[in-house]
Amino acid sequence: MERVGRGDDAKAWEKLGYRLVLEYRLVFPASxxxxxxxVHLASRSAQARGLAGTILRCAAGHHGCDDLLAACADAIAEFSELLDRHLQTRPPDYLETFLDLLAAKEQYHWSAALGDFTDDFYHLACPHCAVEVTIAIGDHGRYSAIRDWHLGDVDRLGLRPAAHEELSGIGRWMHETAVRDAHEPLADGIAHLFGKAECPRCASVFTIADEYTSANSPILQ
Structure with missing residues (x-):
């Protein structure tokens, strides 16, 4: 830590990263x-900000360090404020910072799952007929479909994006933040992700984010 604290030595930061985040993105007490x-260095060091964010994104794993994580509450609160200020500058690493901030808010599921909505697919089971439904949100379209491994996505139906006033909880915060920072692709993608889809098989309508979360949300250990 002393060596990296004196500057932006790339090799020193790389070595520290390997020591604090093990292979397969595992964290441990030293992390x-x-x-x-x-966090103390993060306001003046992109490397420190990135490594702190990586550690938090890994906090949903099986690390057995709940007490140590809880002891970092003040540092995490400070880091959240720093990340939010950084987002408002509309930086090149906007999405990475957004995902780090989600992790700092203990929204580990969305921190891991959210993409840039250029080529995003979410797979879930219809809550009514249990058929696997593919949700596409990106440049290729915004639709629900049944995926056929020979024909591609068939029986496509357009998604129904949520209006801002229909959003609540973390979905509302995500959308408001992206709108505040004029990140239109992210705001539009979030509106669709937290909107509704129709099952191509049984025609039932469901909220995409709710079904995807219930099937994929990690449990903090």
């Missing part, structure tokens, strides 16, 4: 012990 120091 959380370093987190407050990384």
């Amino acid at each position: 959380f012990a370093a987190l407050p120091h990384l």
Whole structure:
């Protein structure tokens, strides 16, 4: 930490990253012990900001360090404010910062699942007939479909994006933040993700984010 604290030595940061986030993105006591120091450096170091964000994104894993993570609450709150300020500058690393902020808010599921909505697919089971439905949100279209491995996505039906006043909870915060920062592709993608889809098989209508979350949300250990 002393070496990286003196500047932006790329090799030193890379070595520190390997020490604090193990292979397969595993964190351990040293990761959380370093987190407050990384947050202290984050306002002037993109490397520190990125490494602190990586540690938080991994916090949903099986690390057995709940007490150490809880002890970082003040540092995480400070980091959240820093990330939010950084987002408002509309930086090139906007999406990565957005995902780090979601992790800082303990929204690990969306931190891991959210893409840039250029080529995003979400797979879930229809809550009524249990058929697997593919949700596409990106440049290729915004639709629900049945995926056929020979024919591609068939029986496509357009999604129904949520209006801002229909959003609540983390979906509303995500949308408001993207709108505030004039990140139109992200705001539009979130509106569709938290909107509704129709099942091509049984014609039932469901909220995409709710069904995807119930099937994929990780449990913090």
